[in-house]
Structure formats: C-alpha cells, structure tokens
Amino acid sequence: MKPPANETMRQLYHIFIGLCFITTLLLFGKGMLLFLLMPCALFVLCIVHLKHLHARIPIVDDLLLRMERTDAPSQGAGSLWYVCGMLLLASFLQNDAALACSLFILAIGDGVSTLVGKHFGKHPIPYNKKKTMEGSLAFFLSCTPVFFLGGLPALLVAAACTVVESLPHDFGKIRLDDNLTISLACLLLFGAMG
Secondary structure, three states, rough: OOOHHHHHHHOOOOOOOOHHHHHHHHHHHHHHHHHHHHOOOOOHHHHHHHOOOOOOOOOOOOOHHHHHHOOOOOOOOOHHHHHHHHHHHHHHHHOOHHHHHHHHHHHHHHHHHHHHHHHHOOOEEEEEEEEHOOOOOOHHHHHHHHHHHHHHHHHHHHHEEEEEEEOEEEOOOEEHHHHHHHHHHHHHHHHOOO
16 A cells, blocks of 8 residues: 655655754764754754644644644654654764764664555564564665664664664553654664773
C-alpha cells in the first residue's frame, strides 16, 4: 500500500533538516550548532503548546497540515522530539565526530528507513509488525557513511540503532518517539566508547 504523500514529504523534510544541522556542525562547530538548536527547540515547543490551545498559526498550520501524521499524539510532537534529540546529542557528546555520526544516524537512517519501509517494505519484522526488514536494512545501509567519520565504532553504533529503531515503542498508553530512543542509544553507546 502506498504511503500518504505527507509521510514522504515529512521524511524528506526530516532528512533535509538533519543535513542542515550536520553541515552547521562541520562548517561552524558545535557552538554554532547549539546556538541554532536551542531557539529551534523553544520555537517548536511554543508551537506544540499553541496547538494544544487550538490556536491558529499562519504558515505553520499549513505546514502541519501537509506534513503531520494523522495519528500523531499532538501536532508538532514529532518535530519537537527530533529537535530535542539533536539538542541532547549536541549538549552531551564531547567528540565532534561522534556527534556528527549521531546526527547522521538520526537524520538519514531514520528518514530513509521510513521511506523505504513505507514504499517497498513487504516483510514485517517478527517482533514488530509495524516495521519491515526492508526498512531496517535501509536504515543500516544509509548509515554506512558514518564509517568515514567515526570508523568501526560508529558502524557498530549504527547497527545498534538499527535494532533500536526496529523495536516496538508502544508500552500501553505510553509511546516513545524513535527520535528520542535513537538519540539516547547514540548518546549512551558513543559515551561508553569514550
């Protein structure tokens, strides 16, 4: 079944924004990345709050209509978790190569896996029927360029994040966003590697 057009647009936007932040890190350093991420997180948080109040926000409403998932817990929540995940990584990872790899895994791996899984996925993962083997394979393969930034350890982190992304994120009434779980996995694994 073909995914809705807004899901494709959403993932392309996800990848594009991630590439912008990776480029910022590589060209201008971590200080500039944090300088951009903090107001972005605050801005998205304000949008989520205003949408909870059912406020109309010109331009933003149109973007949300075009790109938000219909089953999202609240409008803008996915974007908030995405920016917060990147902010978490930028705040606590000291090594710039590990940070760049983590941002790449979060932006590219997660985005590509959803695009491939929704468009071409035919074989559900046994422990999570919402995900496909094709999507998980795409996650890992799209993350292989991290090898050139962080070597074999970065590739191992990408493999571990492939597993994390494939796991069920629903725990009764609690649903964890994969932007958070992937970020935490990168943070813990790169942190453990020193």
